Amino acid sequence: MLLRVSASSRLICILLALFSATIGCAAPVSPSRVWGLPADEFVARLAEGDRSVLDRVPDDDIRDALLLGDDAAFALGTLLVDTGRAPAGARLLRLAWETSPEPFRRAALNALVSLDAIPVDSDEYAALAREAIARYPDDLSALLLLSEHYYRTQRHADVLLLTDEASDAIASLSAGSLVRQELSLQRAVSAALIADGSIADGWVGPFRALYRDFLAAPMHSRLWVFLIAQETIRAAFTADELRFFEAKQLLAEGRAREAVDRFVESARRVVAGDQALRDLVLSPAARSDLFRGGLSASRWDAAAALESLAPLLSGDAATETLEYAGRIYRVVGAHAEAVRVLSAALDQAEGSRFDQSLRWYRLSSLVRMSPANAVRQLPESVATIDTPESFSALFLDLADRLVIANDWNSLRIAYDHLESFATDDVLARIALALTAAIDAGQFALPPGTAEQLRARYLERAAGQRADVFAALVAATLLGRDGVDALALAKPQPDAGDGAPAPAAESAAEPVADAVADAVVFARTWLRYGLTDRLARELRTAAAAVPWDLRVDASALLAARGEVSRSIAALNWFAAAGGRFTAEIARMRYPRAFADAFDRALDAEQVDPWVLYALIREESLFDPLVSSSAGAIGLAQLMPSTADDIAARLRLGGYDLTNPSDSVRIGARYLAMLTTQFGTVARALAAYNAGQGNVRRWERAAPHADELLFHQLIPFPETYNHVRKVVVSAAYYGYLYGDRAPADTVRAIFALAH
Numbered sequence: 001m002l003l004r005v006s007a008s009s010r011l012i013c014i015l016l017a018l019f020s021a022t023i024g025c026a027a028p029v030s031p032s033r034v035w036g037l038p039a040d041e042f043v044a045r046l047a048e049g050d051r052s053v054l055d056r057v058p059d060d061d062i063r064d065a066l067l068l069g070d071d072a073a074f075a076l077g078t079l080l081v082d083t084g085r086a087p088a089g090a091r092l093l094r095l096a097w098e099t100s101p102e103p104f105r106r107a108a109l110n111a112l113v114s115l116d117a118i119p120v121d122s123d124e125y126a127a128l129a130r131e132a133i134a135r136y137p138d139d140l141s142a143l144l145l146l147s148e149h150y151y152r153t154q155r156h157a158d159v160l161l162l163t164d165e166a167s168d169a170i171a172s173l174s175a176g177s178l179v180r181q182e183l184s185l186q187r188a189v190s191a192a193l194i195a196d197g198s199i200a201d202g203w204v205g206p207f208r209a210l211y212r213d214f215l216a217a218p219m220h221s222r223l224w225v226f227l228i229a230q231e232t233i234r235a236a237f238t239a240d241e242l243r244f245f246e247a248k249q250l251l252a253e254g255r256a257r258e259a260v261d262r263f264v265e266s267a268r269r270v271v272a273g274d275q276a277l278r279d280l281v282l283s284p285a286a287r288s289d290l291f292r293g294g295l296s297a298s299r300w301d302a303a304a305a306l307e308s309l310a311p312l313l314s315g316d317a318a319t320e321t322l323e324y325a326g327r328i329y330r331v332v333g334a335h336a337e338a339v340r341v342l343s344a345a346l347d348q349a350e351g352s353r354f355d356q357s358l359r360w361y362r363l364s365s366l367v368r369m370s371p372a373n374a375v376r377q378l379p380e381s382v383a384t385i386d387t388p389e390s391f392s393a394l395f396l397d398l399a400d401r402l403v404i405a406n407d408w409n410s411l412r413i414a415y416d417h418l419e420s421f422a423t424d425d426v427l428a429r430i431a432l433a434l435t436a437a438i439d440a441g442q443f444a445l446p447p448g449t450a451e452q453l454r455a456r457y458l459e460r461a462a463g464q465r466a467d468v469f470a471a472l473v474a475a476t477l478l479g480r481d482g483v484d485a486l487a488l489a490k491p492q493p494d495a496g497d498g499a500p501a502p503a504a505e506s507a508a509e510p511v512a513d514a515v516a517d518a519v520v521f522a523r524t525w526l527r528y529g530l531t532d533r534l535a536r537e538l539r540t541a542a543a544a545v546p547w548d549l550r551v552d553a554s555a556l557l558a559a560r561g562e563v564s565r566s567i568a569a570l571n572w573f574a575a576a577g578g579r580f581t582a583e584i585a586r587m588r589y590p591r592a593f594a595d596a597f598d599r600a601l602d603a604e605q606v607d608p609w610v611l612y613a614l615i616r617e618e619s620l621f622d623p624l625v626s627s628s629a630g631a632i633g634l635a636q637l638m639p640s641t642a643d644d645i646a647a648r649l650r651l652g653g654y655d656l657t658n659p660s661d662s663v664r665i666g667a668r669y670l671a672m673l674t675t676q677f678g679t680v681a682r683a684l685a686a687y688n689a690g691q692g693n694v695r696r697w698e699r700a701a702p703h704a705d706e707l708l709f710h711q712l713i714p715f716p717e718t719y720n721h722v723r724k725v726v727v728s729a730a731y732y733g734y735l736y737g738d739r740a741p742a743d744t745v746r747a748i749f750a751l752a753h
Contacts, residue, residue: 034064043068047529049560051083059088062095071524074104074111079528081115090117103517104524106136113142120149137169140179147186156190163187175213175285184210185219189226192233204236211244212283216251216259216292224249240269244280251289256296263290267305270312282312284320291324295331303328307341319349319358327361335369338362356386364394371401375410378417388423395426399433404714408437415457428470431457435477436707469723472730472745473707482741486731489579519544526553535565554587563592564620582735589731592621593634596660600667607747609737610680611667613728614687617721618666623659632656635666645669680748681706684725689718706749 034042035056045053057064057076065072077092093115096108109132112118118125125146132142143166150158163170163183173180188210191203210223224246227234234242247262263281267290270281280286287306294302306325310318322345329338342362349355363381366374375398385391395418402411415430435457437443438450445453461467461474462485471485518541525534526549534553538545550569557566570580570588580588591597591612601608618636619625626632632639633656645665646654654661673683677694686694693715701712713719726748733739745751 032067034067035061039068043527046079047527047556049529049531051079054079054083054085057088059085059091062088062091065092065095066099070100071104071520071527073100074108075524075528075530077108078111078533079530081111081117082530086115086117090115103520106139107521109135110139110141113145120145121153125149133166133169137166138172140166140169140173140183143169144179144182147183151186151190154193156193159186159190176215178217181214181217181219184214185223189223192230207233208237208241208280211248212280213285215285216248216289218252220245220248220252238276240266240274240277241280244277244286247293248289251293256293257299260290260293260297260299260302263293264299264301264305267309271308278312282309282317284317287317287321287324291328294324294328298332299328300332300334303332303334303337303341316349316352316354319345319352319354323354323358323361326358326365330361330365330368333368335365338365339369355384356390359384360391360394363391364397367394367398367401371398371405372407372410374398375402375414375417378414382417382421385421388421392423392426395422396429399426399430400716400719403433403711406442408434408442411437412443412453419460423466424464425466425470428461428464428467428474431461432470432473432707433711435461435474436705436711440703440705440708442708468727468730472727472741473749476742476745476751480742482730482745483734486585486734486741487579488585489581519546519549522549522553526556529556529560531557531560531562531565535562535568538569551584551587558587558590563590564622564625566590567616567620585731586735589616589728589735590621591732591736593623593659593663596663599660600663603664604667604671606667606671606674607680607729609732609739609744610684610725610729610748611663611670612732613725614670614684615663615666616728617724623657623662633662634659635662635669637662637665637669641669645672679706679750681710681722681726681750684722684748685710685713685718688721689713689715693718706751710749 032039035058037045037053037056042053042056054076057080062073065076068076073092073096077089077096080086080089080092082089090112093108093112096104097112100108109128113125113128113132118128129142129146132139136142143162147159147162150156150162163186166183170180170183184206188203188206191206211220214220227237227242227245237245243262244266247259247266250256250262251259263286266277266281266286270277287309290302290306293299294306303325306321306328310321310325313321322341326338326342326345329335329341339362342358342365345354346358346362349358359381363374363377366377395414398414399411402408402414411430412434415427415434418430419427435454438445438454438457443450458474458478461470462478462480464471465485465487468485468487472482475482475485518537522534522537522541522545525531525537535557538550538553554566554569557563557569567588567590570584589612597608597612597615601611615621615634618631619634621634623634625636627636630638632642635656637645637656639656642654642656642665645668646652646661649665649668651661651665654665656662656665670683670687673686673691674680676691677683677686682694682698685697697709697713701709704712710719710722713722726745729748730741730744733744734741746753
């Protein structure tokens, strides 16, 4: 019988500690009562997801919130708004604005001015918006809301007055700022139409600047509709200008091919000497738009147009334009042209801020054009690269192309060039591929040389942490148990099993000297159980979130049944190469839906830890998830596949979003594929890529063993899918089944001891 793991008592301890601790700048929870409940019970029930306690909060008597700490009025106001009680929520947000410290005061004010509970045309709304503008000149969201109201109600003079007051603040925003775009649009249109509908003076320049200074955006689609409807205003612009304006509108609406037609024609006219369009076409925004449209539509002529514009520019602008042209040539497959243009850009910009990106795209084109030739140029390329990390994906792409081409000698040469330069994950992956090739007899080497190379490659792969899969397989081939590859830290005796790893064994923790606002909010959302907002904060402020907060957030999310979010909360630390204790590793590799798995495993002869790993990697234990291809549920099954297997199982009326049905059908499908293909590794490949593809790969490499077959998989998604399942299965087997990670690798790849 499989191990059953009940909800950890550690989760309860975390929650109790959290509810009684100081939260950011918030005061500790008071032992007093709030709205008829003990304060700690009120907060604990919210954290557990019990929204019924909010029924105790009256619409008018809200000051008990002050007993809960500095963050309470803002958090409870947010909760009430989210649950449909906007008027009461607005009162609490007003209380937070009046009494709370930053950052809650600022957030409360921004929430207030965006609430439907305060009529946008009321004096109260205008006063709040102006308070926000005065107090927070670097945050113009309130200004935008007020200006939007004036604009929609055709109070154009008020728009001009309001934006005049904040002109310096608006100008300080980046051109990519949506707030700046919208305010600029409203000001330009209001300048064109004064309150009585006549034409105002001096409006053409600001209107034209909307097209010159900003990237194609939804506002350009709205502006085009406005131009079409306003014949008098449209008449102020030439046909060439209108063609350029229309290009922006088309690109904003996703019609890249039509947009490029118009951009290219505009560029042709400027190259021919048209001065009227010059400032529009040569602007940074226009060149970027032509680049984006050319990439999206895969248009060679967009690259040619950009290349023709470069001589009209100088300095960084000329270099950037050539880079744009080279990148489009690369995407459309014109790699020789890409290398030519990017080399020309490098000649005039070596050592500039474009130097490394130009080298990356040039080397990428060389790799795509001829991997073997790219290997020959590696010594020169490596000598000019500043940061190996930024080139890791490119080096892996080169290695993958050489593997698929069975060019093992070039791969070996590439490894030698990169050995003292590339990152650990790149070297480990190449080393493992070379080992598989040696074991499969792909090199004509003397026995002693082959053994020396094999040992060298395996030690390199086994001795690093960046690529857990490579470390696991290398350790297995070296006859080790593979435990070190899992990078589990020992628990600290003074802190308990949930403590973070010692400093010497963990990645640098993302804790800043001054706690970021995002971290303060994350602690507040954690404290009051706003899991949607908590998950969003963890995603957007990854590097700023302290490790202890991530662990606590993961525990709460797991306790609330939000398993996928619980796992995701810990992913930043794992990606940074940190070591987990076994207890925290179980939070990252949980036995979710254990009853459903037990029933499926009683019925099917599949490796239990492989099944858990497969489901984890397919859906992250989200039973409602669906893929763009149409796969549904925990096991991510296509409906047609599920229908066939359900018929074999005689399951009537199954539901792929039901965990029991999905795991049951997925387990049978995995068992069938393992029987059909002979090994778990090939079954996993077929589960991801389809049986037909695996059969085709088998015909292309009929004598490949399991490790070499995996290396030869031409689909990156499938290749990586197998890697991820192997790593997850190794963790599951070790954490719950007392199985050495190497035994899991042997079972999946059918390796002998």
